[in-house]
Structures are given as C-alpha cells and as structure tokens.
Amino acid sequence: MQLKPSLLAFTLLLAAHAQADDYVAVHYIHYDEGSGRTTIQTPTVELNKDFGTDYTLNLSAGRDALSGASPTWYDATSGASARLPDHAVPANDIHYGNIPYDDNRTFVSGALTTRFENRDALTVGLNYSSESDYLSRGVSAEYLHYLDESKNRSVSVGLSYQKNSVDVHCFLGNTICDAISGASSKTITKDLDVINAEIGLTQILDTQSLIKASLFYNYESGYLSNPYMRVVRNTTHIVEEAKPNARKGGGATLTYSRALTDALSVNLYYRFYHDDWDITSHTISLSTFYELNDTLTLGLAGRYYTQSAAWFYHPGKDHFTDETYASSDRRMGAWDAYDLKVSADIHVSETVTIQGAAGYYTQPGTFHSRYLSVGIQYGF
Amino acid sequence: MRLPLVILSLIFPVFVLGGGLPASIVKRLHLQPKKVYVIDFFASWCVSCKKEIPQLARLNRSLNHSRYEIIGVDADRKRSDGVKFQAALRKKGALNFRVVNDTSNAIIRTFGPPGMPALYIVKNNAIVGTIIGARSHIGSLVRRRLKGL
Amino acid sequence: MGRLLMLSTLIFLLGGCGMIQDVKPWEKDQLAKETLTPAGSDTNLHAFRKHLYFSKEASKGGGGVAGGGCGCN
Numbered sequence: 001m002q003l004k005p006s007l008l009a010f011t012l013l014l015a016a017h018a019q020a021d022d023y024v025a026v027h028y029i030h031y032d033e034g035s036g037r038t039t040i041q042t043p044t045v046e047l048n049k050d051f052g053t054d055y056t057l058n059l060s061a062g063r064d065a066l067s068g069a070s071p072t073w074y075d076a077t078s079g080a081s082a083r084l085p086d087h088a089v090p091a092n093d094i095h096y097g098n099i100p101y102d103d104n105r106t107f108v109s110g111a112l113t114t115r116f117e118n119r120d121a122l123t124v125g126l127n128y129s130s131e132s133d134y135l136s137r138g139v140s141a142e143y144l145h146y147l148d149e150s151k152n153r154s155v156s157v158g159l160s161y162q163k164n165s166v167d168v169h170c171f172l173g174n175t176i177c178d179a180i181s182g183a184s185s186k187t188i189t190k191d192l193d194v195i196n197a198e199i200g201l202t203q204i205l206d207t208q209s210l211i212k213a214s215l216f217y218n219y220e221s222g223y224l225s226n227p228y229m230r231v232v233r234n235t236t237h238i239v240e241e242a243k244p245n246a247r248k249g250g251g252a253t254l255t256y257s258r259a260l261t262d263a264l265s266v267n268l269y270y271r272f273y274h275d276d277w278d279i280t281s282h283t284i285s286l287s288t289f290y291e292l293n294d295t296l297t298l299g300l301a302g303r304y305y306t307q308s309a310a311w312f313y314h315p316g317k318d319h320f321t322d323e324t325y326a327s328s329d330r331r332m333g334a335w336d337a338y339d340l341k342v343s344a345d346i347h348v349s350e351t352v353t354i355q356g357a358a359g360y361y362t363q364p365g366t367f368h369s370r371y372l373s374v375g376i377q378y379g380f
Numbered sequence: 381m382r383l384p385l386v387i388l389s390l391i392f393p394v395f396v397l398g399g400g401l402p403a404s405i406v407k408r409l410h411l412q413p414k415k416v417y418v419i420d421f422f423a424s425w426c427v428s429c430k431k432e433i434p435q436l437a438r439l440n441r442s443l444n445h446s447r448y449e450i451i452g453v454d455a456d457r458k459r460s461d462g463v464k465f466q467a468a469l470r471k472k473g474a475l476n477f478r479v480v481n482d483t484s485n486a487i488i489r490t491f492g493p494p495g496m497p498a499l500y501i502v503k504n505n506a507i508v509g510t511i512i513g514a515r516s517h518i519g520s521l522v523r524r525r526l527k528g529l
Numbered sequence: 530m531g532r533l534l535m536l537s538t539l540i541f542l543l544g545g546c547g548m549i550q551d552v553k554p555w556e557k558d559q560l561a562k563e564t565l566t567p568a569g570s571d572t573n574l575h576a577f578r579k580h581l582y583f584s585k586e587a588s589k590g591g592g593g594v595a596g597g598g599c600g601c602n
Contacts, residue, residue: 021427027573031581044573053428053514060573119495119513119602144597149494151600152552196589202596206550208559210599216590253591257565262458265564273588281588289564299569307587331587339578345570350468355571361581371581373574425561426601455555488555496554496601514602 022049027355027375034368037098038068056113064105069098073230073238073317073328082228084173088236094317096328099228105131111140120145125160133167133187133227152204156214157197164192168227174240176227190223200253209258217250218275231326232317241327243312249275263291279332281307285339299343299357309334330366337363343373353377400506405490409451409480413504416529418450418522421488421498424465425456428514429497434474435519441476448526452479455488455496503529560599 024047031040044062051057075085076095111125121144129136140160147153168188170177176188200214222245229241251273259265271283287301312325313332320326343357355375362368401411411417420436422429433452440450452475456462462481469475482488491500493512499522501509509525511518552560559565568575579592 021430025573029574029577031577042577046573050427050431052516053431053518054516115514115602117513117515119600121602146597146600150551150554151495151597152549154597154600156596198590200596202598203549204552204557204560204600205548207552207556210560210565212596214591214596218590249589251588251591255567257567259559259562259565262559265562267565267567269567271588271591273591275588277587279587281586283588283591285567287567287569289569291564297564297570299564299571301567305582305586305588310587331585337582337586339582341574341578343569343571343574353570355574357571357574359578361585363585369581371577373571373577375571375573377570421555423555423558425558428602457558461558485555489553493554496557498554 021379023047023377023379025375025377027373029371029373031369031371033068034370037367038066038070038369040068041065054115056115058111058113059109061106061108063107064103066104067102069100070228071096071098071330072228073232074099075238082172082230084230084240085238086173089238091235091317094232094236094238096317103132105129105134118146119151133169135165136162137164138162154202156200156202158199160194160196162194162196164194164222166190166192166223166227168223172227172240174227176240192220192222192224194221195219208260209256211257212253212255214253215250216253218248220247221245225327226329229327229329231320231328233320233322233326235318241329242325243310243327243329243332244277244325247275247277249273249277249279265289277332278311279307279309281305295347297345297347299341299345301339301341301343303337303339305337305339307334335363335366337361351379353379401502402490405487406505408487409453411502411505415503416448416526417500417502418448418526419453419491419500419502420450421453421455421491421493421496421500423455423496424461426496430465430469432497432499432514432518433469434472435517436522437469437474437476439519439522443526450477452477453482453487454479455482455485457483457485459483501525501529554601557599557601561601566598 027044029042042062042064044060046060048056048058073094073096074080075089076093078085080097080099082099107129109125109127111123113121113123115121123142125140127138138160140158142156142158144154144156147155168174168176168190170180170186170188180186196216196218198214198216200212202210202212204210224245224247225241225243227240230238231241233239251271253269253271255267255269257267265288267287269285273281283303283305285301285303287299290298292298310327310332312323313327314320315328315333339359339361341357341359346354348354355377357373359371360368422433436450454462454466456465459481466475466479480487495513497514499511500507508529511521515521563570583589
C-alpha cells in the first residue's frame with residue numbers, strides 16, 4: 001500500500017563497496033511514529049566478502065513489517081477508509097485523517113565490485129523489493145576512475161534504472177478503473193520507470209581531510225500518483241489525486257570529511273535539489289564520531305531539511321475545482337524537517353562489534369518519529 | 381628508455397629499477413649483498429595489503445632462505461596499531477617473515493612508492509623489481525620475478 | 530535562520546578547496562577510517578535513514594556514487 005513510508009526503496013545507485021574486512025551482520029530496526037501512526041520492524045542480514053584483492057561481493061536482504069495509518073481525505077460518515085465515495089459528500093463530513101493499513105515488504109540487493117590493475121573499480125548492482133501492491137526491480141552500475149597516480153583524486157560515474165509496478169485495486173473506486181466492466185474485483189497494474197545519473201569528484205585535501213562534490217539527475221516517468229491519496233474538488237467531491245506522469249529533477253552535493261584528531265572525525269554534507277514540479281530543497285547534515293578507546297566509538301549526527309511545495313499541491317478542501325493536476329499529499333508541501341541520531345559501536349573482540357543507535361525525526365507541526373537500531377557484526 | 385629513467389629518478393628518490401639503496405636503509409633492514417630480498421610495504425589500514433600478506437607467507441614457506449628473504453615494512457605511524465595488526469596475522473599463521481616497524485616513515489619515504497601495497501625486489505643493495513598496487517596472485521607473481529635472480 | 534545556516538555551511542565546505550596537498554600513499558591512515566564517511570560503520574542504519582527521508586520527503590537523489598575515498602584499496 002502506497003501510503004506507508006516503506007514505499008519504493010530508493011536504492012537506485014548502490015554505493016561502490018569499499019574494500020573492507022569480510023563480515024556478516026544482522027540488524028534490527030524499530031521505527032515508531034508518535035501519535036500511534038506507523039510502526040515498522042525491519043530485520044536485515046548483510047554479507048560482505050572480498051575475493052582476493054580485486055572483487056568484493058555485498059549481499060543484503062530484509063523484511064519490513066508495517067502497521068499504522070497515513071493521512072488523507074475521507075468521508076467521515078463511512079469511517080476512515082481509502083475507498084472513494086461514489087457521491088458528493090457534504091463539506092462538514094469531509095475529514096483529513098489517518099487511514100489504517102498494514103503490509104510487509106521484502107527486499108534483497110546484491111552488488112559486485114571489480115577492481116582493475118590500475119585500481120579503477122566497476123560496481124554492478126541489482127535490487128528487488130516486493131510488497132502487496134508494489135514491485136520494484138533495479139539495476140545500477142558505477143565506475144570509479146582515479147585521476148592521479150597517488151589516488152588522491154577520483155571521478156565516479158553512476159547510472160541506474162528502476163522498473164516499478166504499481167497495483168491499483170479497483171475496489172478503491174479510482175476513476176482509472178471506470179473503463180473496465182465489473183472492475184471492482186480487479187487490479188490494474190501501472191508502470192513507473194526511474195532513471196538516475198550521478199557524477200562525483202573526490203579530492204583528498206591533506207592527510208586529515210577530503211572533499212566530495214557531485215551532480216545528479218533523476219527522471220521519473222509513469223504512474224507517479226498514489227492510488228490511496230485523495231483530494232477534494234468543488235468542496236464536496238473526494239477523488240483520487242492526480243500528479244503529473246513525469247518528473248525531472250536534479251541537484252548538487254558537497255561533502256567535507258575531516259579527522260580533527262586521532263579520535264574525532266566530522267563529516268559535513270550539503271545538498272541542493274530542484275525539479276520541474278517546482279520543489280526546491282536544501283539539506284545539511286553533520287555527523288561526528290569519537291573513538292573513546294579501542295572498544296567504544298560514539299556517534300552524533302544532525303540533519304536539517306527544508307523544501308518548497310509542488311506547484312499542484314494544496315492542503316485545503318476548498319481549493320481544487322477542475323485542475324488537471326491536484327494533490328494534497330503532505331510530502332508535496334512546504335515544510336522543514338530535523339533528524340537527530342546518537343550511536344555507539346562496541347568492539348567486543350577482534351571480530352565482533354555490537355552496534356546500537358537511536359534517532360528522532362520530526363517535521364514540526366506534522367509528525368515526529370523515533371527509531372532504534374541494534375546490530376551485531378562478525379568479521380572473518 | 382634512459383631519459384624517462386633519469387627524469388623518474390629526479391622525481392622519486394630510489395624506486396627506479398637499478399637504484400642503489402642508501403647505506404642507512406641497508407643497515408636498518410640488515411641487508412646482505414649476496415641475498416635477494418622481497419621488501420613488502422604495508423599498513424594496518426591498507427585492506428589490500430592485508431589480503432596480500434598471507435600469500436607472501438605461503439611463498440615464504442617454499443623459499444630457499446639461504447638465497448631469498450621476505451622483509452615486511454609496516455608503515456603504521458602509531459606503533460601499537462602495527463604491532464596489534466602483525467600479532468593478529470602471526471596468530472593465524474598468515475605472517476611468518478620479519479617485520480620492521482617504520483613509525484617515522486623514514487624507510488618508506490626513501491623508497492617513495494606511488495601506491496600501497498608496494499613490493500620491491502632488492503639484490504646487491506639495489507632495486508631490481510617493483511610491484512606497486514594490489515595484485516590478486518601476488519605470491520605466484522613474486523615467485524616468477526624471483527626466478528633467475 | 531535556515532538560509533544563514535546554508536550559507537555558512539557552503540562557505541565552510543568551499544573553504545576546504547583552497548589548499549590541496551600532495552598526500553603520499555603511506556600518509557592515509559586517518560583518511561582510511563570508516564568514520565570519515567557520513568555513514569560511519571553502520572551502513573545498514575544509514576540506508577534506513579536514507580529510505581526514511583525518501584519516503585517522507587519530496588527530494589530524490591544525491592546520495593549515490595561512493596567516490597574514491599582515501600584511494601587506498
């Protein structure tokens with residue numbers, strides 16, 4: 001179901017896996033939105049294995065168990081339901097509130113990195129994720145090329161393609177089903193294709209710091225609306241939202257990482273984004289790590305995000321009439337968000353590390369959520 | 381062929397083939413002129429180095445030690461990091477040759493490799509072969525290079 | 530406040546480009562640390578957080594290519 005936050009793993013570009021010790025890791029993440037909206041439990045397992053000096057294989061799999069509710073418009077006289085009323089609804093009966101849902105998502109991904117004699121590297125990845133009404137299959141490739149003999153400067157080019165299938169259940173009453181006779185028991189599958197390209201430059205500045213800059217471009221085409229999201233037209237008609245069927249967006253990022261001392265590291269990140277839906281956003285984040293001793297590493301991270309609204313967005317129930325495109329999906333609105341995370345890595349032995357973290361994400365005035373992660377990593 | 385070598389030797393201290401090693405390095409590494417040495421530069425933070433060392437240890441088991449010797453040079457600037465790294469490898473039987481801890485980086489600076497891992501073959505106190513950067517089959521590669529030396 | 534924060538971040542980031550030193554291959558012990566990446570060691574949680582942002586926010590992309598990092602592989 002597309003209301004839920006697990007929607008569509010955006011693992012379009014798989015980060016090239018740095019050569020590391022071989023390890024297997026198991027993690028469990030619990031995510032909970034205050035106000036009892038959504039709860040997600042996510043166990044994952046990951047394997048990272050080097051084959052000699054030239055190949056690294058990374059495999060991961062997991063499963064989300066979701067339950068909760070997401071907000072949209074509904075007819076209060078028939079209860080909080082995603083099903084569209086087939087008649088006009090008195091304005092007083094139109095409420096904006098949470099529609100309950102639950103679902104599972106299964107996801108697997110794999111990436112193989114091949115390093116050549118000059119240590120340039122090619123990473124090829126595949127990913128797959130499936131939920132009751134959404135299927136996503138992706139392929140990605142990234143090529144890393146060193147620009148100097150000391151390998152202090154490198155350029156990376158990444159490309160990915162994702163093919164998604166969105167199931168629209170006709171019992172929801174969406175107009176997309178109108179042309180089909182006896183449609184209420186049927187499901188219409190719509191396509192959504194996503195292409196992403198990114199180019200990045202990494203430059204080592206000195207023995208303690210490096211900087212990375214990148215440009216990225218996304219193109220989405222197909223069914224970009226959410227079959228469960230509603231808008232109110234002419235003050236009395238609850239109908240499905242209508243987003244444009246294509247979106248082009250892109251932006252730039254800058255990351256600066258510095259080891260301030262032997263024990264203290266900081267990473268500062270900025271992203272600018274703009275798309276042809278008129279959404280412009282800025283993101284800054286800071287993550288710091290402090291190695292207290294050989295056993296304990298502490299982490300603290302903060303992130304600030306701000307976006308402007310899509311041109312077809314309006315949150316009200318007395319705004320839309322016969323516009324071609326209309327959405328009251330809060331994700332399309334203008335707002336700020338904050339995220340704060342603390343973490344601890346405990347190196348129990350040469351081979352075993354326990355990882356724990358807790359975080360708080362909020363869009364002030366809209367919702368806030370907490371997440372907790374525990375994991376164990378075994379190096380071999 | 382000569383000109384590039386001259387230019388390279390101006391840029392890099394000794395890593396050009398045929399370059400003689402300074403007396404201080406010969407003394408520090410305890411090199412004997414009659415022997416052929418494989419000098420492997422590594423560090424605990426260099427993942428490829430860690431992958432190569434066990435292969436060199438396997439090679440070392442089959443070498444005629446009256447003629448050949450492998451010497452490791454650990455470039456860790458923090459001595460405890462290097463010692464801990466070597467101890468873990470020795471415990472697994474993945475390191476069986478002598479290692480010089482180059483915490484001041486004086487030795488590696490003299491060789492000046494353009495990448496890590498870096499491996500030099502030295503005969504008569506002069507460099508006769510280099511392998512710079514990670515190699516999947518470093519053991520068999522070095523064995524081939526040692527043939528005839 | 531937000532704009533001021535962005536501007537100071539940008540100036541700080543761009544300031545870093547001012548001086549580039551020729552770092553030798555054996556001088557990369559600090560640069561090789563996993564704490565010199567925003568994810569740190571917990572790449573699983575990092576992926577989850579990216580997923581959270583993706584599903585709650587309207588912006589996409591910009592976290593893709595990994596780059597060469599310390600160049601010590």
